[in-house]
Amino acid sequence: MACNIKALSLNHQIVSSARNLTVDRKMGTASAVSVPVFPDTVTKTTTLSIKNPQSTEKLLTKTVDGKEVYSQGKFGRFGGKFVPETLISCLGKLEAEFNLVLHDSEFQEELAIALRDYVGRETPLYFAQRLTNHYKNSKGEGPEIYLKREDLNHVGAHKINNTIAQAMIAKRMGRKSIVAATGAGQHGVATAAACAKLSLECTIFMGSADMEKQASNVLLMKLLGAKVEPVEGTFKDASSQAIREWVGNLETSYHLIGTVVGPHPCPTMVREFQSVIGKETRRQAMEKWGGKPDILVACVGSGSNALGLFHEFIKDEDVRLIGVEAGGFGLDSGKHAATLARGDVGVYHGAMSYLLQDEEGQILGPHSIGVGLEYPGVGPEVSFLKETGRAEFYSATDKEAIDAYRRLCQLEGIFPALEASHALAFLEKLCPSLANGTKVVVNISGRGDKDADIVFQYEADRLSGLMA
Numbered sequence: 308m309a310c311n312i313k314a315l316s317l318n319h320q321i322v323s324s325a326r327n328l329t330v331d332r333k334m335g336t337a338s339a340v341s342v343p344v345f346p347d348t349v350t351k352t353t354t355l356s357i358k359n360p361q362s363t364e365k366l367l368t369k370t371v372d373g374k375e376v377y378s379q380g381k382f383g384r385f386g387g388k389f390v391p392e393t394l395i396s397c398l399g400k401l402e403a404e405f406n407l408v409l410h411d412s413e414f415q416e417e418l419a420i421a422l423r424d425y426v427g428r429e430t431p432l433y434f435a436q437r438l439t440n441h442y443k444n445s446k447g448e449g450p451e452i453y454l455k456r457e458d459l460n461h462v463g464a465h466k467i468n469n470t471i472a473q474a475m476i477a478k479r480m481g482r483k484s485i486v487a488a489t490g491a492g493q494h495g496v497a498t499a500a501a502c503a504k505l506s507l508e509c510t511i512f513m514g515s516a517d518m519e520k521q522a523s524n525v526l527l528m529k530l531l532g533a534k535v536e537p538v539e540g541t542f543k544d545a546s547s548q549a550i551r552e553w554v555g556n557l558e559t560s561y562h563l564i565g566t567v568v569g570p571h572p573c574p575t576m577v578r579e580f581q582s583v584i585g586k587e588t589r590r591q592a593m594e595k596w597g598g599k600p601d602i603l604v605a606c607v608g609s610g611s612n613a614l615g616l617f618h619e620f621i622k623d624e625d626v627r628l629i630g631v632e633a634g635g636f637g638l639d640s641g642k643h644a645a646t647l648a649r650g651d652v653g654v655y656h657g658a659m660s661y662l663l664q665d666e667e668g669q670i671l672g673p674h675s676i677g678v679g680l681e682y683p684g685v686g687p688e689v690s691f692l693k694e695t696g697r698a699e700f701y702s703a704t705d706k707e708a709i710d711a712y713r714r715l716c717q718l719e720g721i722f723p724a725l726e727a728s729h730a731l732a733f734l735e736k737l738c739p740s741l742a743n744g745t746k747v748v749v750n751i752s753g754r755g756d757k758d759a760d761i762v763f764q765y766e767a768d769r770l771s772g773l774m775a
Contacts, residue, residue, distance in 0.1 A: 380570070380571020380572055380574070380575060380658075380687075381571075381687075382687045382688045382690070382691035383691045383694060383695070384652075384659065385652075385658070385659050385660050385687035385688070385690040385691050385694075386571055386574060386658050386659060386660070386687035386688070386691075387570070387571060387658055387659055387687075388570040388571050388657065388658075389570065389654045389657050389658060389659065390570050390657045393554070393557075394554070394557075394570070394657075397557050398570055398571070398572070400480070401476075401480075401572060401576075402571065402572040404476055404479065404480055405476065405572050405575075405576050405579075408475075408476060408479070409579070414475065414479070417475065418471070418472055418475060421471050421475070422468065422471070422583065425461060425471065425504065426460050426461050426467050426468065426471060427459065427460055427461050428460070428468075428583065428587070429587045429591075430455065430456045430457055430459050430460060430584075430587065431456045431459065431591075432453050432454075432455055432456075432587070432588060432591035432592065432595065432748065433453060433454045433455075433456050434451065434452075434453055434595075435452045435453065435454050435715075435718075435719050437718040437719055438452050438714075438715065438718050438719055438734075439451050439452045441714070441718055442734065442738035442739075444739070448743035448744075449738060449741070449743060450601075450602075450738055450741040450742075450743075450744070450745035450746070450747045451744060451745065451746055451747065452734065452738075452747050452749065453592075453595075453600070453746065453747065453748045453749070454719075454721070454748075454749055454750075454751050455584060455587075455588055455616065455748055455749070455750045455751060456751055457584060457612065457750060457751055457752050457753065458721070458722075458723065458724065458727075458751045458752070458753050458754035458755075459754075461500065462493070462496045462497050462500050462527075463493065463496075463753055463754040463756075463757070464493040464494075464496075464497065464724065464752060464753030464754065465581060465584060465611070465612045465615060465750075465752045465753065466493045466494045466496075466497035466498075466565055466611075466753075467497040467500065467501070468580055468581050468583055468584070468615070469497075469565065469576075469577050469580040469581055469611065470494070470497040470498045470500070470501040470563060470565070471497075471501045471504070472580040473501075473561075473563050473564075473576065473580070474498070474501035474502060474504075474505050474507060474563065475505065476561075477507065477561035477563065478505050478507065480561065482507075482559060482560060482561035483507065483508060483559055483560075484507065484508035484509070484510065484556070484559060484560045484561070485498060485502050485507050485508065485509045485510070485560070485561050485563050486510050486511075486512070486549050486552045486553050486560055486561070486562055486563070487509070487510075487511050487512070487549055487562070487563045487564070487565060488511070488512045488513070488542065488545040488546040488548065488549035488565075489511055489512075489513050489517075489524075489542070489545065489565065490513075490514070490517055490541065490542030490545070490608075490678050490679045490680075490681055490682065491517070491521055491524070491677070491678040491679035491724070491726065491753075491757070492513065492517070492521040492523075492524025492525065492527075492528070492678075492757065493524065493679060493724070493753050493757075494565030494566070495511040495513060495524060495528050495533070495535070496524050496527045496528055496531070497565075498511060498533070498563050498565070499511065499527070499528045499531035499532065499533035500531055502531075502532070502533065503531045503532050509531075509532065509533040509534065510533065510534045510535075510536060510552065511528055511533050511534070511535050511536065512536050512538050512545040512546075512548045512549045512552070513525065513535060513536070513537060513538065513542075513545050514537075514538055514539075514540045514541040514542055514543075514544055514545045515537045515538065515539055515540065516540065516541050517541055517542060517545070517678050517681075518535075518537055520678055520761060521678060521757060523757055524757055536548070541672070541673075541678075541681050542678070542679075542681050542682055543670065543672075543673070543681075543682055543683055546656060546682075547656075549562060550562065550656065564576075564577060565577070565611065566608070566609040566610060566611040566682075566686065567581075567609060567610045567611050567614055567686030567687075567688060567689065568609045568610075568655075568656055568658060568660070568682075568684060568685075568686050568687075569656050569657050569658055570656075570657030570658055571658070573657075574658065574686050574687055574688060575688075577611050577614075578611070578614045578615070578618055578686075578688060581611050581612065581614060581615030581618075582614070582615055582618045582619060583615070584612070584615035584616050584750065585603075585615060585616045585617060585618055585619030585620060586619050588600065588603075588616060588619065588748055589619050589620070592746070592748070596746060598746070599620070599623060599625070599626055599746075600620075600626060600746045600747065600748040601625075601626065601627065601745045601746045601747065602626070602627040602629060602737075602741075602745065602746070602747045602748070603616050603617060603620060603626060603627070603628050603629065603747075603748050603750070604629045604630075604631065604730045604733060604734070604737070604747060604748070604749045604750070605617070605629075605630055605631070605730050605749070605750040605752065606630070606631050606632075606633075606677070606680065606726050606727055606728075606729040606730040606750075606752060607630035607631060607632050607647070607680075607685065607689060607700065608632075608633070608644065608675075608677075608679055608680035608681070608682050608685075608726060609682045609684060609685055609686050609689075610630075610685055610686035610688070610689040611686070612726075612727075612750055612752035613630050613689065613750070614686065614688055614689065615750070616748070616750045617630075617692070617698065621692075621697060627699065628692065628697065628698035628699065629698070629699050629700075629701065629733065629737070630647070630689070630692075630698055630699070630700045630701075631700075631701050631702065631703050631729045631730045631732070631733045632644060632645040632646065632647060632648060632680070632700060632701070632702045632703075632729070633645060633673070633674075633675030633676075633677055633680040633681070633702065633703070633705075633708075633729055634702035634703050634704040634705075634707070634729075635673075635674040635675055635676075635704060635705055636674070636704065636705065637704060638702060641671075642674040643673070643674055643675070643702070644663070644673035644674060644675045644680050644681055644682065644683070645702045646661050646662060646663050646673075646682075646683065646684060646685045647661055647685060647689070647690070647693050647700045648700065648702055649663065650662050650663050650664070650683075650684075650685070651664055652690075653668055655670065655683070655684045656684070658687050659687060659690075660684050660685055660686060660687045660689075660690040661684065661685050661690045661693070662683055662684045662685075663683040663684070664683070670683045671683060675705065675729075676705040676708060676709065676725055676761065676765065677708060677724070677725035677726040677728065677729060677758075678725075678726075679724070679725075679726040679753075680726050680729065701733055701736075702729075703728075703729040703730075703732035703733055704732075705765070706769075707729075707732035707735070708725055708728040708729045708731075708732050709725075709728070709762055709765055709766070710732065711723070711728040711729070711731035711732035711734075711735075712725060712728040712731075712755060712758070712762055713762070714731070715728070715731055721751070722754055722755035722756050722758075722759070723751050723753075723754070723755045724751070724752060724753035724754060724755045724757070724758060725755060725758040725761065725762070726752060726753060727749075727750065727751045727752045727753060727755070728755070730749050730750065731749060731751075734747070734749070
C-alpha cells in the first residue's frame with residue numbers, strides 16, 4: 308500500500324472498507340493490502356552532514372532503568388508506524404518483547420548456541436585470491452577482495468540469522484503459527500527450517516511467478532513441513548497477502564518478516580539480528596590484517612543483508628559503504644528494481660521510505676533477474692543512509708549480474724546467489740579506481756545453485772537473440 312508523500316502533506320482524507328482502500332485522486336490508490344495503512348504523521352526531513360554522520364541508532368534509542376532500548380523507529384523522516392489502530396497494540400507488544408530479549412541473558416545465550424550449532428556461524432571472511440588477481444592492473448597492483456560467506460549458513464543464506472531469532476521470540480510470546488512471505492525462497496526456507504526446529508506451524512506466501520523460477524526452494528519448504536500458498540504476482544503481492552493473513556489472526560499468529568521493511572519495530576529487529584554479519588567481519592578483519600575493511604559492498608533489494616554488513620561500521624567514517632541495486636534491463640527501461648536511484652518517498656507496508664511509484668502514488672512493478680531483489684521499496688534505515696550520504700548506491704543490470712555469477716564460479720569455484728552477484732558485478736567499475744592493497748569486503752548473501760537454471764536459460768535466450 309502506497310501513498311505519495313507530496314500528496315500526503317495536502318490531503319489526509321481516507322475512506323476505507325473491509326476489502327479496499329479509496330484515496331483522494333491526488334494521493335493515488337493502493338490495493339496491495341486489504342487493511343488500510345493510515346499515515347499518523349509526516350515528519351520533516353532530517354539532513355545530516357556526511358562529514359559528521361550520526362549513527363541511526365541514536366535516533367532510535369533511549370535509556371530505561373539504565374538500559375538502552377529501541378523506541379519510535381524513525382530514521383530521520385523515514386520509518387514509523389503507518390498502520391491502523393488495530394495493529395498498534397500488537398506492534399507495541401512485539402516492541403516490548405524485542406527490547407526485553409535484547410537484555411535477557413538466557414535468550415541471548417540460547418540464540419548464540421543456535422547460531423553456532425544450528426546455523427553454523429561464524430561464517431568465513433574468505434580471501435578471493437583469483438578474483439583479486441583478475442582485477443590487478445598491468446603493474447600487478449589492485450585491491451584485495453574478501454568475501455563474507457553467508458552462503459555457507461544452514462539453508463544457504465543470511466536469512467536464517469533473523470528467522471531463528473524471531474521464531475524464538477514468537478514462541479516466547481505464545482504464538483503457535485508463523486506466516487511469512489518470500490521472493491527467491493531463501494527467507495521461506497529459513498523460516499520453515501526455524502519453525503521445524505521450534506515446533507511451530509508455518510505458512511509461506513510466495514508469488515506464482517517466483518514459484519516457477521524457484522521450484523527447488525518451494526520443494527524444500529514443503530519438505531520442512533511448511534504450507535506454501537501461491538499468490539498471483541511476485542514478492543510484493545505475497546507480502547501483502549501475508550499481512551492479510553496475520554491481521555486476521557493477531558492473537559495466535561506471528562508475521563515473521565524477512566527484511567528491514569514494515570512498521571516499527573520490524574526493520575530494527577531484522578537489522579539487529581542480521582548485524583552479526585558486520586560484527587564478525589570487524590573481528591575477522593582485525594585478525595587477518597589488523598584493521599578495518601576499507602570498503603563494504605552488498606546488494607540491496609529491501610536491505611537486510613546490506614544493513615547486516617554495514618551497521619557495525621556506520622560510525623567509522625573511513626569505511627565506505629556501497630549498496631548495489633538491481634538495474635534490470637537498464638534504469639531507462641522501466642524494468643528494474645533500483646528504488647534508491649529512481650524512487651520517490653512514500654508510505655508502503657506500514658513505513659515511510661523510498662518507493663518505485665508513479666505520480667499518483669501507484670506502486671510500479673519491479674524487475675530483476677535476482678528474484679529476491681524484486682521489491683518496489685527499500686528499508687527506512689537504508690533510505691536514511693542514502694539521504695544523509697553515509698552510504699553510496701549504484702546499480703547493476705541483469706547481464707552484469709549474470710556475468711559476475713559466472714566469473715565467481717569459474718575463478719573461485721563458488722556459486723553466488725544472483726542477488727549477491729549484483730554486488731560482485733559492481734567490482735568491474737569499482738576496482739580500477741582503487742589504490743593498491745585496498746581491502747574490499749563483498750557480502751555473498753546466499754548461495755546460487757538455486758539460480759543455475761535461470762543463468763543457463765538467460766544465456767540460451769541471449770544466444771538465440773531473444774535478449775540484447
